[in-house]
Amino acid sequence: MKSPAQRLALAAAALLFSLAAHADPEVYPTPGTPAPATSFVAAASGQLKAFYTGQAGGLTNLLGARINGVDGAIGLSNHGSAYGDSFVLGTVAAGDSLVFFIDIDGSGVRFYSDPALNSDGVNHAWASTYAGDALVPAGTHVAFEDLEGGGDLNYRDHSFVFQISAVPEPASWALLLAGAAVLARRRPRR
Numbered sequence: 436m437k438s439p440a441q442r443l444a445l446a447a448a449a450l451l452f453s454l455a456a457h458a459d460p461e462v463y464p465t466p467g468t469p470a471p472a473t474s475f476v477a478a479a480s481g482q483l484k485a486f487y488t489g490q491a492g493g494l495t496n497l498l499g500a501r502i503n504g505v506d507g508a509i510g511l512s513n514h515g516s517a518y519g520d521s522f523v524l525g526t527v528a529a530g531d532s533l534v535f536f537i538d539i540d541g542s543g544v545r546f547y548s549d550p551a552l553n554s555d556g557v558n559h560a561w562a563s564t565y566a567g568d569a570l571v572p573a574g575t576h577v578a579f580e581d582l583e584g585g586g587d588l589n590y591r592d593h594s595f596v597f598q599i600s601a602v603p604e605p606a607s608w609a610l611l612l613a614g615a616a617v618l619a620r621r622r623p624r625r
Protein backbone atom coordinates (compact mmCIF):
# COMPACT_ATOMS: atom_id res chain seq x y z
CA MET A 436 0.00 0.00 0.00
CA LYS A 437 1.19 3.52 -0.78
CA SER A 438 1.04 6.22 1.88
CA PRO A 439 -1.16 9.30 1.28
CA ALA A 440 2.02 11.36 0.75
CA GLN A 441 3.24 8.92 -1.89
CA ARG A 442 -0.15 9.02 -3.60
CA LEU A 443 -0.09 12.81 -3.62
CA ALA A 444 3.43 12.88 -5.07
CA LEU A 445 2.38 10.43 -7.79
CA ALA A 446 -0.72 12.48 -8.63
CA ALA A 447 1.36 15.68 -8.81
CA ALA A 448 3.92 13.98 -11.05
CA ALA A 449 1.14 12.70 -13.32
CA LEU A 450 -0.36 16.19 -13.54
CA LEU A 451 3.01 17.76 -14.37
CA PHE A 452 3.62 15.08 -16.98
CA SER A 453 0.22 15.62 -18.58
CA LEU A 454 0.84 19.38 -18.74
CA ALA A 455 4.25 18.92 -20.32
CA ALA A 456 2.83 16.26 -22.62
CA HIS A 457 0.43 18.71 -24.29
CA ALA A 458 2.12 20.88 -26.90
CA ASP A 459 -0.12 23.01 -29.10
CA PRO A 460 0.97 23.25 -32.75
CA GLU A 461 2.22 26.66 -33.83
CA VAL A 462 -0.28 29.23 -35.04
CA TYR A 463 -0.24 31.01 -38.40
CA PRO A 464 2.45 33.69 -38.08
CA THR A 465 1.13 36.33 -40.50
CA PRO A 466 -2.66 36.73 -40.08
CA GLY A 467 -4.29 39.00 -42.64
CA THR A 468 -2.08 37.67 -45.43
CA PRO A 469 -3.10 34.58 -47.43
CA ALA A 470 -0.98 31.51 -46.62
CA PRO A 471 0.79 29.69 -49.43
CA ALA A 472 -1.27 26.72 -50.59
CA THR A 473 0.05 23.20 -49.99
CA SER A 474 -0.69 20.11 -52.04
CA PHE A 475 -0.60 16.79 -50.22
CA VAL A 476 0.29 13.30 -51.40
CA ALA A 477 -0.12 10.15 -49.28
CA ALA A 478 3.39 9.13 -48.20
CA ALA A 479 2.25 5.62 -47.22
CA SER A 480 -0.68 3.25 -47.56
CA GLY A 481 -3.18 2.81 -44.74
CA GLN A 482 -5.75 4.60 -42.69
CA LEU A 483 -5.79 8.39 -43.00
CA LYS A 484 -6.56 9.73 -39.54
CA ALA A 485 -7.02 13.29 -38.32
CA PHE A 486 -6.29 14.36 -34.71
CA TYR A 487 -8.08 17.50 -33.55
CA THR A 488 -5.73 20.19 -32.24
CA GLY A 489 -8.21 22.96 -31.53
CA GLN A 490 -9.27 26.34 -32.85
CA ALA A 491 -12.99 26.99 -32.89
CA GLY A 492 -14.13 30.05 -34.80
CA GLY A 493 -17.74 31.25 -34.69
CA LEU A 494 -18.84 28.69 -37.28
CA THR A 495 -19.23 24.97 -36.64
CA ASN A 496 -17.24 22.99 -39.20
CA LEU A 497 -16.70 19.35 -39.96
CA LEU A 498 -13.51 18.02 -41.47
CA GLY A 499 -13.00 15.70 -44.43
CA ALA A 500 -10.51 14.61 -47.09
CA ARG A 501 -10.90 14.46 -50.85
CA ILE A 502 -8.90 11.38 -51.86
CA ASN A 503 -8.03 11.19 -55.56
CA GLY A 504 -10.83 13.65 -56.31
CA VAL A 505 -13.55 12.01 -54.18
CA ASP A 506 -14.81 13.65 -50.97
CA GLY A 507 -14.84 11.20 -48.04
CA ALA A 508 -16.60 11.01 -44.65
CA ILE A 509 -16.84 14.16 -42.53
CA GLY A 510 -16.43 14.49 -38.76
CA LEU A 511 -14.32 15.96 -35.94
CA SER A 512 -16.45 19.06 -35.33
CA ASN A 513 -14.45 22.07 -34.20
CA HIS A 514 -17.12 22.75 -31.55
CA GLY A 515 -17.64 19.21 -30.28
CA SER A 516 -14.13 17.77 -30.21
CA ALA A 517 -11.46 17.74 -27.53
CA TYR A 518 -7.74 18.12 -28.20
CA GLY A 519 -6.41 14.76 -29.42
CA ASP A 520 -9.78 13.35 -30.55
CA SER A 521 -9.34 11.43 -33.79
CA PHE A 522 -11.42 10.64 -36.86
CA VAL A 523 -10.73 8.29 -39.78
CA LEU A 524 -10.96 10.30 -43.01
CA GLY A 525 -10.52 7.29 -45.29
CA THR A 526 -8.16 4.64 -46.55
CA VAL A 527 -5.34 5.69 -48.86
CA ALA A 528 -2.61 4.15 -50.99
CA ALA A 529 0.88 5.66 -51.20
CA GLY A 530 0.91 8.34 -53.91
CA ASP A 531 -2.81 9.19 -53.64
CA SER A 532 -3.66 12.85 -53.97
CA LEU A 533 -5.04 14.30 -50.72
CA VAL A 534 -7.01 17.53 -50.43
CA PHE A 535 -8.42 18.40 -47.01
CA PHE A 536 -11.63 20.38 -46.60
CA ILE A 537 -13.97 21.84 -44.00
CA ASP A 538 -17.72 21.59 -44.40
CA ILE A 539 -19.19 24.86 -43.15
CA ASP A 540 -22.06 24.87 -40.64
CA GLY A 541 -24.17 22.38 -42.61
CA SER A 542 -24.45 24.99 -45.38
CA GLY A 543 -23.16 22.64 -48.08
CA VAL A 544 -20.23 25.04 -48.61
CA ARG A 545 -16.84 23.38 -48.48
CA PHE A 546 -13.47 25.08 -48.43
CA TYR A 547 -10.59 22.95 -49.68
CA SER A 548 -6.84 23.06 -49.15
CA ASP A 549 -6.65 23.39 -52.94
CA PRO A 550 -7.74 27.00 -53.70
CA ALA A 551 -8.76 26.01 -57.25
CA LEU A 552 -11.69 24.06 -55.72
CA ASN A 553 -12.97 26.99 -53.65
CA SER A 554 -15.92 29.15 -54.72
CA ASP A 555 -13.98 32.25 -53.62
CA GLY A 556 -10.64 31.13 -55.10
CA VAL A 557 -8.95 31.84 -51.74
CA ASN A 558 -6.51 29.49 -50.00
CA HIS A 559 -8.25 28.33 -46.80
CA ALA A 560 -5.54 26.06 -45.33
CA TRP A 561 -2.08 26.53 -43.88
CA ALA A 562 0.25 23.59 -43.25
CA SER A 563 3.17 23.29 -40.84
CA THR A 564 5.26 20.52 -39.33
CA TYR A 565 4.25 19.23 -35.90
CA ALA A 566 6.59 17.38 -33.52
CA GLY A 567 3.87 15.50 -31.59
CA ASP A 568 2.90 15.15 -27.94
CA ALA A 569 1.24 12.55 -25.71
CA LEU A 570 -2.17 13.00 -27.36
CA VAL A 571 -1.38 13.90 -30.97
CA PRO A 572 1.22 12.10 -33.11
CA ALA A 573 3.96 13.91 -35.01
CA GLY A 574 2.94 14.79 -38.55
CA THR A 575 1.64 17.59 -40.70
CA HIS A 576 -0.51 20.16 -38.97
CA VAL A 577 -3.23 21.77 -41.09
CA ALA A 578 -5.09 24.88 -39.92
CA PHE A 579 -8.18 26.20 -41.71
CA GLU A 580 -9.70 29.61 -42.25
CA ASP A 581 -13.49 29.23 -42.41
CA LEU A 582 -14.69 32.65 -43.60
CA GLU A 583 -15.96 33.19 -47.14
CA GLY A 584 -13.40 35.27 -49.04
CA GLY A 585 -10.80 34.58 -46.33
CA GLY A 586 -12.18 37.01 -43.70
CA ASP A 587 -9.48 37.74 -41.12
CA LEU A 588 -7.15 35.16 -42.75
CA ASN A 589 -5.88 34.02 -39.36
CA TYR A 590 -6.18 30.27 -40.12
CA ARG A 591 -7.34 29.61 -36.57
CA ASP A 592 -10.83 28.23 -37.09
CA HIS A 593 -10.25 24.48 -37.25
CA SER A 594 -6.98 22.59 -37.02
CA PHE A 595 -5.72 19.03 -36.95
CA VAL A 596 -2.68 16.83 -37.50
CA PHE A 597 -2.99 13.95 -39.94
CA GLN A 598 -1.28 10.60 -39.90
CA ILE A 599 -1.38 7.53 -42.13
CA SER A 600 -1.13 4.30 -40.16
CA ALA A 601 -0.73 0.86 -41.67
CA VAL A 602 -3.80 -1.35 -41.59
CA PRO A 603 -2.62 -4.85 -40.53
CA GLU A 604 -2.63 -7.43 -43.35
CA PRO A 605 -5.01 -10.42 -42.91
CA ALA A 606 -1.94 -12.62 -42.12
CA SER A 607 -0.89 -10.26 -39.30
CA TRP A 608 -4.43 -10.28 -37.93
CA ALA A 609 -4.34 -14.09 -37.82
CA LEU A 610 -1.03 -13.95 -35.91
CA LEU A 611 -2.38 -11.34 -33.49
CA LEU A 612 -5.50 -13.41 -32.84
CA ALA A 613 -3.42 -16.58 -32.34
CA GLY A 614 -1.24 -14.67 -29.85
CA ALA A 615 -4.30 -13.42 -27.98
CA ALA A 616 -5.70 -16.97 -27.84
CA VAL A 617 -2.44 -18.29 -26.32
CA LEU A 618 -2.44 -15.51 -23.72
CA ALA A 619 -6.09 -16.20 -22.87
CA ARG A 620 -5.36 -19.90 -22.34
CA ARG A 621 -2.36 -19.12 -20.12
CA ARG A 622 -4.41 -16.92 -17.84
CA PRO A 623 -4.79 -18.68 -14.48
CA ARG A 624 -8.37 -19.47 -13.46
CA ARG A 625 -9.75 -18.06 -10.27
Ligand SMILES: [Ca+2]
Binds near residue numbers: 586
Ligand atom coordinates in the same frame (compact mmCIF):
# COMPACT_ATOMS: atom_id res chain seq x y z
CA1 LIG B 1 -10.51 33.16 -39.17
